[in-house]
Amino acid sequence: MRPHSEKKWILPCEWASQPTIAPMTNHAPALSDSLVAAAHVLADVENGRSMTEAITHIPSELRPSTQALAFYAMRHWGLAKGLTGLLVQRAPPNAVVSALLGLSLVLLEAALQAAKGASMPGTPLYAVHTLVDQSVAATQTQRDLMSYQGMVNAVLRRFQRERDQLLAKLSTNLEARYNHPSWWVHRLRRAYPDQWQSILDVANTPPPLTLRVNRRRATVASAVDALTKQGLTCTLLDDFGLIVDQPRAITSLAGYQEGWWSVQDAGAQLAARLLDVKDGMRVLDACAAPGGKAAHLLELAAIELTAIDVDGARLERVQHNLKRLGLSTPALHLKAADASKTNTWWDKKPFDAILADVPCTASGIVRRHPDIRWLRQEKDIDRMAKLQREILNQLWQTLAPGGKLLLVTCSVFPQEGELLAAEFATQHEDAVRLPAPGQLLPVIRTVDNIQTDHDGFFYALFSRNA
Ligand SMILES: C[S@@+](CC[C@H](N)C(=O)[O-])C[C@H]1O[C@@H](n2cnc3c(N)ncnc32)[C@H](O)[C@@H]1O
Known part of the structure; x- marks a missing residue:
């Protein structure tokens, strides 16, 4: 060229x-x-x-x-x-x-x-x-x-x-x-007879720039104040989330270098909070890269975090992101490892909490990655669900009695959501399903001045009987 x-x-x-x-x-x-x-x-x-x-x-x-x-x-x-x-x-x-x-x-x-x-x-x-x-x-x-x-x-x-x-x-x-493959449209129509068109509409809408404020370095008020001084306006989502109304290069936004915030969709911001980690807990983030949810876990409590990912290059991004946010502590252990092969990396000390943000078709985040729908094939859904099952079954063995495991996928296909979670619950007698949002469909909505704008995720929370 x-x-x-x-x-x-x-x-x-x-x-x-x-x-x-x-x-x-x-x-x-x-x-x-x-x-x-x-x-x-x-x-x-x-x-x-x-x-x-x-x-x-x-x-x-x-x-x-x-x-x-x-x-x-x-x-x-x-x-x-x-x-x-x-x-x-x-x-x-x-x-x-x-x-x-x-x-x-x-x-x-x-x-x-x-x-x-x-x-x-x-x-x-x-x-x-x-x-x-x-x-x-x-x-x-x-x-x-x-x-x-x-x-x-x-x-x-x-x-x-x-x-x-x-x-x-x-x-x-x-x-x-x-503007999706026809098999994708058919699948959504079958799974969500009333919402499939709105799911597709959201998928074809450019996403907002949503930030999660790093509570160890800033508050929503101080972040908004700095962004306002740059001539920007923000829409507040909750105690930690906000949307920058005039998206631009993130490195040019106030607070980027200082690690005051991370870019993270509002739906993804639920994960770390659902796991409810407390100081001193031994926590595993089993599919950690690029580290958005790992950072949030570290922001919420002084935990000992083992963060693994099968992709060593992507794991470097976790390191980079945590460093910018001031979250690289001696209690952080990063390992390039396969979550489905616990014998290769687990030290046999059980975890109090596990985040299993497992690989998936990413069908819930296609507005941020509009190429995904064209790259996927229908058979990928079953392939990913099989891998998710393998990872979950292995991780379950590493969870302490009384501990919690949060299953997350960024998919809207039930095979990677409710069907997977229900099957897991029936196959593990010691698993108790706790309240969690389940399937979160992608949505853009403003009611009574409250804006809801997030991608599609699935959340299931399990505790392990003592
Ligand atoms: C949905 S992404 C994780 C996003 C991350 N939790 C975050 O919030 O930034 C899934 C990750 O799983 C990793 N992965 C895929 N197969 C894996 C395996 N067998 N063991 C561990 N990680 C795996 C991928 O490399 C990818 O980084």
Whole structure:
């Protein structure tokens, strides 16, 4: 990819709505360069690579604008695929061109909607002619894309002419309508006959920037005060949670370096509190990386924490995060280890409390990771549930009599939630199920000025009979 040129400065609006991206500068890249970079990322996702990973391969000056475009595209990828299928007889052999077409088509649809006065917050908006010009120009930024110039131009112009008929043809196409794989839509519809559409709507909405205040270093009042001095406003969630109403790069926010807060969805903020840890307890976080819930446990009480994760590289992020928050104590033991193989890491001293935030399909957090829905396959649900069962069964042996184990998944599929918990309870006679939220569906709601805005999680709490 060539370095960005100083052509036209066009700023995607979604820059303001993604928590992890850099603030706008006066040196925004040309849209054609960002389009082609985003097309590379989208082609990578089609090829099975996560978007987080794919974006690291994009030159840093293009990353914020690329991320904004790629996030938007992933939230509209069902429509993108549906339209491309109707407009292109034979898919181009070049995966980047296919992705560029899909991306440009959904951006063009947004531009056409906006021209009629309808636009959704967080949508990257461009004038129709700019978008078509820049999409065509994008094919000229790389030698192997050049021969597709005419094709991209023709497809985008045909979409403009035939938009209504094309969209009508897709009206019964579940994937195009809900921007999730059709098996995913069917599964949700079966599990949640009354809520499946709102779950899908939330999944297609950009997430808020939610913070959890580190009570060892700050209070909600002091954090809000510092953020207000930066010209930001906040919505308070509870004693420790708040939403920054104008999301921006987290490293630019007051209190980041000082470790006053962590970024954590409000639904995830329940975990550590449910485990109700007390000073002196011996606690295990069995799937700890990147350390959001481990940090919260350490903020709540002076515990001895063993934090393990099978992924050594991810475990380094736990170390980094805890250091920033001032929570790296001698009573913290980090180990790269497999929770389902206790014989490789457990010292036979039972734990008083265990957090089992087990690996899952992550179907509850797709608004933060919109590529997940396209990367997963239906068979992953059973595969993950099997792994979750193995991990839970092993961890149970390490829990002290009278101790508590909290099962957490960030999934909305019952196989990774209630079905898993119910099966575990029937197979372990010494397990007593305690009150916990169960399935928390993703929601965005304001009632009586109280905002509820969180991702999807499952929580089940067990105590072990003495
Ligand atoms: C949902 S994430 C944990 C999030 C973390 N608790 C937090 O709050 O930041 C699941 C983690 O499980 C880890 N994992 C997957 N299989 C594992 C296994 N067999 N043993 C331990 N960790 C595992 C993954 O590497 C991943 O970091």
